[in-house]
Amino acid sequence: KAGVTQTPRYLIKTRGQQVTLSCSPISGHRSVSWYQQTPGQGLQFLFEYFSETQRNKGNFPGRFSGRQFSNSRSEMNVSTLELGDSALYLCASSFTFRQGEQFFGPGTRLTVL
Amino acid sequence: GENVEQHPSTLSVQEGDSAVIKCTYSDSASNYFPWYKQELGKGPQLIIDIRSNVGEKKDQRIAVTLNKTAKHFSLHITETQPEDSAVYFCAATQRTGNQFYFGTGTSLTVIP
Numbered sequence: 001k002a003g004v005t006q007t008p009r010y011l012i013k014t015r016g017q018q019v020t021l022s023c024s025p026i027s028g029h030r031s032v033s034w035y036q037q038t039p040g041q042g043l044q045f046l047f048e049y050f051s052e053t054q055r056n057k058g059n060f061p062g063r064f065s066g067r068q069f070s071n072s073r074s075e076m077n078v079s080t081l082e083l084g085d086s087a088l089y090l091c092a093s094s095f096t097f098r099q100g101e102q103f104f105g106p107g108t109r110l111t112v113l
Numbered sequence: 114g115e116n117v118e119q120h121p122s123t124l125s126v127q128e129g130d131s132a133v134i135k136c137t138y139s140d141s142a143s144n145y146f147p148w149y150k151q152e153l154g155k156g157p158q159l160i161i162d163i164r165s166n167v168g169e170k171k172d173q174r175i176a177v178t179l180n181k182t183a184k185h186f187s188l189h190i191t192e193t194q195p196e197d198s199a200v201y202f203c204a205a206t207q208r209t210g211n212q213f214y215f216g217t218g219t220s221l222t223v224i225p
Contacts, residue, residue, distance in 0.1 A: 104156035
């Protein structure tokens with residue numbers, strides 16, 4: 001069974017731009033969660049989607065948004081990029097939205113210049 | 114919200130020795146505790162997990178123990194090998210969803 005895939009793997013953007021990251025969960029998994037990983041803050045939860053609905057949201061500004069499609073694929077968008085948004089963005093999929101085992105993708109490395 | 118603390122931040126052991134990483138959590142509502150291993154350039158990989166109705170779980174060289182009263186759980190790796198070198202994260206989650214609260218990570222180095 002294929003794992004979680006994330007595209008692109010690397011991105012370089014400049015301040016003020018926006019970016020869209022994509023995540024395809026494991027086949028059959030319907031829950032997708034997004035995390036931001038930085039050396040200073042560690043792994044921080046952004047939001048979770050299940051059946052195209054946002055079920056949970058972390059403590060991030062409204063510039064961070066996401067959505068999920070009917071095939072469970074998910075995208076996250078960051079608008080008006082800031083230098084501090086440079087991070088590894090990880091997507092995790094699970095079968096359900098209640099304490100399912102979460103399996104992470106390789107991440108998208110975003111660098112904001 | 115939940116607060117997960119993880120110690121130590123770095124750990125070096127000789128090949129064949131055991132390694133222990135400890136985490137504490139603050140919210141008694143948390144009832145699922147996974148451990149992840151992250152190698153350089155890769156996403157975290159689930160290596161073992163434990164639910165609050167279980168005190169200990171073992172999978173070959175890896176074991177996890179949970180003390181609900183004290184709100185702490187630990188990862189034990191026996192007979193360490195160089196390929197065990199990585200960053201290990203503990204996490205805790207509550208009943209309301211899949212929002213995981215992660216510890217700050219432990220960089221484990223196994224010296225051949």
